[in-house]
Amino acid sequence: MGIQDRYRITGMDCASCAQKIDTAVRRIDGVEDVSVSVSAGTMTVRRGEAVDPADPIQKIVAKLGYGIAPLAGRAAPAPAQNDHDHDACCGGHDHGHGAHDHDLDHDHDAHEHSHGHGQAPAVAATAAPPLDLHGHDVGEDDGAWWQTKKARLTLAAGAAIVAAFLVAYVVPEIRATTFAVAMLVGLIPIARRAFMAARYGTPFSIETLMTIAAIGAVIIGAAEEAAMVVFLFLIGELLEGVAARRARTSIRALSNLLPETARVEEAGGIREVPASALAVGAILQIRPGDRIAADGRILEGESAIDEAPVTGESVPKRKGVGDSVFAGTINTDGLIRVEVTAIAADNTIARIVRLVEEAQEAKAPTERFIDRFSRWYTPAVLVVGALVAILPPLVVGASWSEWVYKGLAILLIGCPCALVISTPAAIAAGLASGARQGLLMKGGAVLETLAGIHHAAFDKTGTLTLGRPVVSDIIGYGRSEAEVIGLAAALEVGSNHPLAQAILAKAADMAVAPGSAQEIAAVAGKGMTGKVGADSLMLASAAAAAAITPLTADQDAAIAALGGEGKSVSVLLVNDAIVGVIAMRDGPRADARDGLAALKSLDVAPVMLTGDNARAAKAVGDDLGIEVRAELLPQDKQRIIRELQAGGAKVAKVGDGINDAPALAAADVGIAMGGGTDVALETADAAILNNNVADVARLVRLARRTMRNIHQNIVIALGLKAVFLVTTILGITGLWPAILADTGATVLVTINALTLLVPKKG
Numbered sequence: 001m002g003i004q005d006r007y008r009i010t011g012m013d014c015a016s017c018a019q020k021i022d023t024a025v026r027r028i029d030g031v032e033d034v035s036v037s038v039s040a041g042t043m044t045v046r047r048g049e050a051v052d053p054a055d056p057i058q059k060i061v062a063k064l065g066y067g068i069a070p071l072a073g074r075a076a077p078a079p080a081q082n083d084h085d086h087d088a089c090c091g092g093h094d095h096g097h098g099a100h101d102h103d104l105d106h107d108h109d110a111h112e113h114s115h116g117h118g119q120a121p122a123v124a125a126t127a128a129p130p131l132d133l134h135g136h137d138v139g140e141d142d143g144a145w146w147q148t149k150k151a152r153l154t155l156a157a158g159a160a161i162v163a164a165f166l167v168a169y170v171v172p173e174i175r176a177t178t179f180a181v182a183m184l185v186g187l188i189p190i191a192r193r194a195f196m197a198a199r200y201g202t203p204f205s206i207e208t209l210m211t212i213a214a215i216g217a218v219i220i221g222a223a224e225e226a227a228m229v230v231f232l233f234l235i236g237e238l239l240e241g242v243a244a245r246r247a248r249t250s251i252r253a254l255s256n257l258l259p260e261t262a263r264v265e266e267a268g269g270i271r272e273v274p275a276s277a278l279a280v281g282a283i284l285q286i287r288p289g290d291r292i293a294a295d296g297r298i299l300e301g302e303s304a305i306d307e308a309p310v311t312g313e314s315v316p317k318r319k320g321v322g323d324s325v326f327a328g329t330i331n332t333d334g335l336i337r338v339e340v341t342a343i344a345a346d347n348t349i350a351r352i353v354r355l356v357e358e359a360q361e362a363k364a365p366t367e368r369f370i371d372r373f374s375r376w377y378t379p380a381v382l383v384v385g386a387l388v389a390i391l392p393p394l395v396v397g398a399s400w401s402e403w404v405y406k407g408l409a410i411l412l413i414g415c416p417c418a419l420v421i422s423t424p425a426a427i428a429a430g431l432a433s434g435a436r437q438g439l440l441m442k443g444g445a446v447l448e449t450l451a452g453i454h455h456a457a458f459d460k461t462g463t464l465t466l467g468r469p470v471v472s473d474i475i476g477y478g479r480s481e482a483e484v485i486g487l488a489a490a491l492e493v494g495s496n497h498p499l500a501q502a503i504l505a506k507a508a509d510m511a512v513a514p515g516s517a518q519e520i521a522a523v524a525g526k527g528m529t530g531k532v533g534a535d536s537l538m539l540a541s542a543a544a545a546a547a548i549t550p551l552t553a554d555q556d557a558a559i560a561a562l563g564g565e566g567k568s569v570s571v572l573l574v575n576d577a578i579v580g581v582i583a584m585r586d587g588p589r590a591d592a593r594d595g596l597a598a599l600k601s602l603d604v605a606p607v608m609l610t611g612d613n614a615r616a617a618k619a620v621g622d623d624l625g626i627e628v629r630a631e632l633l634p635q636d637k638q639r640i641i642r643e644l645q646a647g648g649a650k651v652a653k654v655g656d657g658i659n660d661a662p663a664l665a666a667a668d669v670g671i672a673m674g675g676g677t678d679v680a681l682e683t684a685d686a687a688i689l690n691n692n693v694a695d696v697a698r699l700v701r702l703a704r705r706t707m708r709n710i711h712q713n714i715v716i717a718l719g720l721k722a723v724f725l726v727t728t729i730l731g732i733t734g735l736w737p738a739i740l741a742d743t744g745a746t747v748l749v750t751i752n753a754l755t756l757l758v759p760k761k762g
Helices: 015-026 053-063 087-091 149-170 172-199 206-219 223-257 348-361 365-396 400-413 417-436 444-450 460-464 481-492 498-509 542-548 553-564 592-601 614-624 634-646 661-666 678-682 694-729 735-757
Strands: 002-010 031-037 042-047 067-070 076-078 261-266 269-274 283-286 296-300 303-306 317-319 336-340 439-441 455-458 465-476 518-523 527-532 535-541 568-574 577-588 605-609 627-629 651-655 669-672 686-688
Touching: 002 031, 002 053, 015 031, 015 042, 015 053, 015 417, 042 053, 053 067, 149 172, 149 223, 172 206, 172 223, 206 223, 206 365, 206 400, 206 735, 223 735, 365 400, 400 694, 400 735, 417 439, 417 444, 417 694, 417 735, 439 444, 439 694, 444 669, 444 694, 455 460, 455 634, 460 465, 460 577, 460 614, 460 651, 465 481, 465 498, 481 498, 481 527, 481 535, 481 568, 481 577, 498 577, 535 542, 542 568, 553 568, 553 577, 577 614, 592 605, 592 614, 592 694, 605 614, 605 634, 614 627, 627 634, 634 651, 634 661, 651 661, 686 694, 694 735
Parallel strands: 455 605, 455 651, 605 627, 651 669, 669 686
Antiparallel strands: 002 042, 002 067, 002 076, 031 042, 261 269, 261 283, 283 336, 296 336, 303 317, 439 686, 465 577, 518 527, 527 535, 535 568, 568 577
């Protein structure tokens, strides 16, 4: 075991910056593992307890020319093994989910009622460790771009070139010296970074190539071009930095959704306290229009909650007593009292920001390949540049100045920044875009896998269905449907049992007011009894009703037919005469049919894997048009997934985040639909905060769009280099256009990646 520290790093523009930091910190004795993310602007270091985190880690990073400050929060023990193979963290997927898929054939005699509910007492807010999501202790990423060191250096280099032109115009004979001095204004900081990078393990950096090219140009008499190349290089770095800052702040902007203060109930009334100081158990008063300051549970009141800032869901959700609310969401129309269930460091927004930043540090297979390739690529460029400069003069007697010039241009063309950043920039933007839509993925490896899935295996209960019973059929015998549901609801008023809630919800939907019942009681093995006026009522199972009064042939056939469809049947008796039948089942989600159709349109075949009985599963499957495999044990689900994979298919397992560990372990990627719960955010490879089946297709679509973006970026990076390589060899372009093959390509691929931050409809 080691200690894990996280730092905010500023000044990184591309993956080669991250590689220099990674290499330097890894060389420190006692450092066990390092992960640096350009897009997140973070570094995670796992070290032995004997290593001082401030010395020399922070000193070395500062010497390399980057800002560094520890992220707030205590150091945490880290896993002992991390091969830097992030596939391993997802490939095994042992998510630790418990069993879930239940049969909804409830016995009505087990229908225990709980009238009323407990309420936790209000707990005064106490100070909690503040959460720093912004990294303000560093500062470089927080100010305007023109206030950065790179902006100041670029402006100074530009001013030096303007001055050189003026001096050269007045005193032409010192033209070369003037431009050489102007070049040094920008080159000295670059050369210093090259020296420090070489000293700490990265001799073949872009700064090294730039320094050699600029000095070589001065030696062969191209001082003006050398000065312009250095200036263009600095402009390119500045633009890279602006684009990188944009990508970095896109996800951290979520933290701005949290209000600075919250209204806390205390014995003496209401007091405003900092949101960062809220403790679990504190009672908040949330007025209409207020942002909710913490994750919590509604104790009193009802309101429509706008969750769009966190989950991307455009329609506010109606929530009442007992429902959960997220930090950063907006209370739109009613006064509610909320009990805090998570401190600031653990609320939904903090977990999303933390999860996405950690995911951005995890490398996808494509990214790891390009990283390995770039380690050989840069030294190879130096060799090729040297051969181009030396061989033609030596072999065929060509002009030394001409071919040395071309060799220096090739050094600039060969800089690997655009290629190296092509993948992580797109992945970071894809992860950030997903998070802002309530679609979370734990790293590039998960995103890359999702882009290629062929099958999506769904749980039934709580995933394709509501996970609770709903009234599906009402049959009246001598009474109207409204009368039947109104009398049944009279026996269920005040009950929290799922079957009772289903009956009460149906009555509300039908605008039927429950009757006023007295002497309500549960009869073991039979059901519920009570009185409405002079009538004696009983709501019982079919078997219990048949024991009281014989069923007619029509009644018996109707009950059998409903049971054959996987529905749970209750019979209403008035004065021992059957007056109605109420059937309930676990109803499909409203969005399930469209969500599954969207997956099919992406050539992803959905299948339902459930432990529920075959008739109930088939009824839901027929409604939704999905293949059904029912009455499965956990090992059966795992076996089916293995069978699908044996044919070369990639399989996603979609569930509520707390079940079927063997199936999730077998799947290529596990997707949790947990409504933002801890389990959904922390145990699966991907999580859908909206709890929306249609979002599975959106997740796949985003992953595929991101992979297309990566391929476009690689073509841009390599294509520009190929074009300028040919034109340089042919003598068409020189040093200053050559710099466009690197910094220009880097800016282009970064801008292209940022287009992923704009969500597409559908």
